[in-house]
Amino acid sequence: MNASALYDDVADACRRAGDRTALGEGADRLSYRELAVAVAARAIDVDEALRGRATDRVALHAANSVEYVVTYLALLRTGRVPLLVDAEFGGSELAAIREGCGVEVFLVDQPRVERVPHAERVVPLRGDRYAVVTTAPVADDPPALHPDTAVCRFTSGSTGSPKCLEFSRTAVVNAARNWVEGTGMTADDRTLCLAALTNGLAFNTSLLSTFLVGAELHLFRGLPTSARVLRAMADSGATRLVAFPAVYRVLADADLPADRFAGLAVSFSAGAPLPPDVRARFEQRYSVRIADYYGIAETGPCTFERDPAHRRGLGTPLPGVTLRITRNAAGQQEVMVRSSSMATRYLNAPGVLEAARDADGFHPSGDTGHWEGGRLFVTGRTGGPVNLAGRKVDPREVEQVVRAVPGVRDAVVFADRDADDQVFLHAAVAADGSVGRTDVVAACRGSLAPFKVPQKVTFVPDVPRSSPGKVRMTDLLRLVRGGGEG
């Protein structure tokens, strides 16, 4: 019921905005009225494809597109909870989601049909670009969804597989409303979103927030090269740009005509720290402010810098958000968040999210930071997932795959920095002589999302561990810096 109630919020927006443009992709446009019609038709097709198969949840696994949004909304309309799965996830992640979340139905775009594990039946939907794939029943009893859950998204964590966050209708609507109010979004805004809609950056800044005010959302897929972004800017007439820091670095280094950016009122960066020199070059070249946005998968959007004259830090809390800095068990100053858009729990890790919160309901962000002049400053990570240019990776998930390679005795995956000071995944592997770098890379490519594949593999005689089995990182780094192979 919560899923369909969430769609009601969008349906109201469609009635209000009528013939205004809701969605764009390249030169294609869909008005609010057309969006409602397309959603209704897709919902009928989904119901038909699932006739006789009772399920309260469906994993949506596809790339950004207008049809993706239509399909997502259609799932809500049918009352089924969509689990938004990263389009880059591979067989290992999908298998973990199927088993851990009790998902027996996947709604995928055609290139991804083959990835669905234990598929039993494939029903193409009208247009043939999407299909409903039903799998064999999951062996264990599926975990029950929380009664309030309307949407699920995934985050990396410490469990060795993607963790499924359950969000209520209230949380999703609050995240959108907080963003609208906090950033001054209006019906005249046209947001060009370069991030995948499965990511919190896009989901919270671009999807429901756009519809609530009757604005335009312009989608993008594929590699965000400077030439393609420039074309998308022209097609969309964007007033807002939403992207990860890597995109701003590319744009800052490209010699693009500044007048193409003249319509942009503001651009948003999130997911990873934006280097000050990149910000300076971008803003100088195109005269567009980059506003940092700080958000956490478990809590939704947290901060935004409202003052264009203020150039340092991550801004002040958005409406509905309370932040505080506390000393954690390791003695670090950790950013703690409580918001009106928090996830309810992890579907596939019962009790973990609830246990992580403090007595006042604040969630530990995993980021260290401090306040300065009323602004939040994030200074690093407390540990946990590696942040790869805005994508979080649980090293343990990668280690499991590497250790399964025949001939590998032990493996550790950790964050390292390249010559450009960018974070990359480094695998230190202890193996017999038959195992090569290509074997390790191939195993990871075969079952994990491409961004989880280690870029560097160093073979070591043994992974140095303390007697309880903990990796001695200082010794390991000395080994890998000292000239291992790979």
Added chain:
Amino acid sequence: MSARGVGDLRDQVESLVVVATGRVVTAEDLRDSGGSLEAAGVNSIAYLNLVEALDHRYGVVVDPERDGDALATVDGIVALIRSARGGGVG
């Protein structure tokens, strides 16, 4: 193009890929993977850097959607550059 010219260009492309990965993936890694960028562990950020570098260095505007297959290997990228140059040696 002479064999030496092709070899020089291949070396240049390998260097470009290595730089695009922040020098994490080496030329040897590329050769070990048979020239396949994905098999060598080149990630999407490095692809982005590479496409931009091809534009800056050779004036080759690559569309990853259209030219995805060519971008997958060192030989494919060499062919893209040669094609953009009309087959000549630059």
